[in-house]
Amino acid sequence: SHTRGAAAMFAHVVQRLRRTFSRGGARRIHTAPDGATRGGGEGPKAGDDVRPGTVGADGGGLVVAARSGGVVVSSSTVVNDAPAPAAAATPGGRSAVDEAAKRKDAQDAQMKERKRRMAALVRVFGDGVVDNALSRTWQSRVDALAAVKAAVEAKAPSLKVAGEADEFTRLFRASCKMAERGVHDKVPPVFLASVDLTAAIVASALPADAAARDKGIGPLVPPLVRACGTSNARVQEASVQVLMAMAHAPELGAAALAPHVLAPVDAKATAVVAARLLLLQALLPLVGLDGEGGFTLDNTMEIVLPALSQADTKTRRLAMAVATELYRHAGADVTRYTNTLPAAMLRKLDKRFAKVDAAAAGGATPAWRGGDGAADGGGDFDEKDEAADAGPVATQLVGDDGGDAGADREGALAELGKSLVSSISSGRHSSPERSSPEHAVPTRPGGPQLMRGGRVRPNRRGGGGDDG
Helix, strand or coil: CHHHHHHHHHHHHHHHHHHHCCCCCCCEEEECCCCCCCCCCCCCCCCCCCCCCCECCCCCCEEEEECCEEEEECCCEEEECCCCCCCCCCCCCHHHHHHHHHHHHHHHHHHHHHHHHCHHHHHHHCHHHHHHHCCCCHHHHHHHHHHHHHHHHHHHHHHHHHCCHHHHHHHHHHHHHHHHHHHCCCCHHHHHHHHHHHHHHHHHCCCCCHHHHHHHHHHHHHHHHHHCCCCCHHHHHHHHHHHHHHHHCCCCCHHHCHHHHCCCCCCCCHHHHHHHHHHHHHHHHHHCCCCCCCCCHHHHHHHHHHHCCCCCHHHHHHHHHHHHHHHHHHHHHHHHHHCCCCHHHHHHHHHHHHHHHHHHCCCECCHHHCCCCCECCCCCCCHHHHHHHHHHHHHHHHCCCCCCCCHHHHHHHHCHHHHHHHHHHHHCCCCHHHCCHHHCCCCCCCCCEECHHHCEECCCCCCCCCCC
16 A cells, blocks of 8 residues: 555656656756655766666656656655756856857847948947947947047138148038937937037038039938927027027028928927927028928918817917018918908918018008008017017017018027027927916915906815905
């Protein structure tokens, strides 16, 4: 009976082992957790020739046949004769080391291939700068872009004066490639370093060849325009400033920016729409609507008209400022697009258009508006209303007399980045219902409530209210 009981126990162990090692592999030996039992034997060792139906060398083990192979159960050791998975080594074992070595070899090969493709950059800036540009550490990438910027500022003027066109073009192409890598980087310090490099290129390294210039600068414009609508204030400001520098550069001009500024945009992306409107507000006084700069009344109104119906207050005000600037250039043709707007918006736009007409006619209302040409100052238009809607920078950009604002406009362009940050940040969560103090709500239940007209309703529950 003792033998039958032991055999039943061993059969139970075999069933569990079959479930555990059903997939098979090489012969393995597993030490039992309970140590030696009756018989006192040590059981078979690794490498012992163990077959189903035999007894261990010390008599303390019993071999039982199983589907997964022969299994030996002894006093302290279990031998599984089933095949083990080939890659089932313990962590840190030989297979883990091999996998780590393979990954490192693959990474090294990838790095060599990337450096091979960037061989032109290595010849211009050196191996160390390119290694930093390809580094996974963002600070190393920033250092690489700073080194390229220093090289551009140091070499470009001298090469241009010396007339070394080939070397100058190679420097321009290599620096644009480095800047292109940076403007697609998701780390803000790396992006800002690439913007600084782009500004240095625009300032001193633009070649005379238009094809080479467009090929180098063209890929930089779309990510810079997209960055104007991000939530990072520094990224917004830097992007707008470098785009304005491109627009002012005689070699580039606003024509290089127009296709990207006028690209279709989702109307629900309030920050992106506001960024496009501010760019239009800055670019239109520079290039107008003659078509040479890429801006026409049709393609510009495709962005302005939906923005005039936005629920966001700041976006609507920016759209009205851009519509006013369009009216300065196109006149009554703008009304062909705006006549489908709500009556309240039409009244606001009409006030702004009347001021433009009055300034152009020396204070007289044009006859097409129903006036007789007498100087009436544009009706009941309030100058403070336009200043509040467009903002101080917008007022300087469009000018008060419809002409060139000179130094004021130049200063306004320099401050455009800050205006973008403040306008988008303050208007991102605003709504028409909460845009004025008379629609304010109490900050806590039971506290004093601000009523329409600015009157305060006292707390009648006692404690903190005004009895008066």
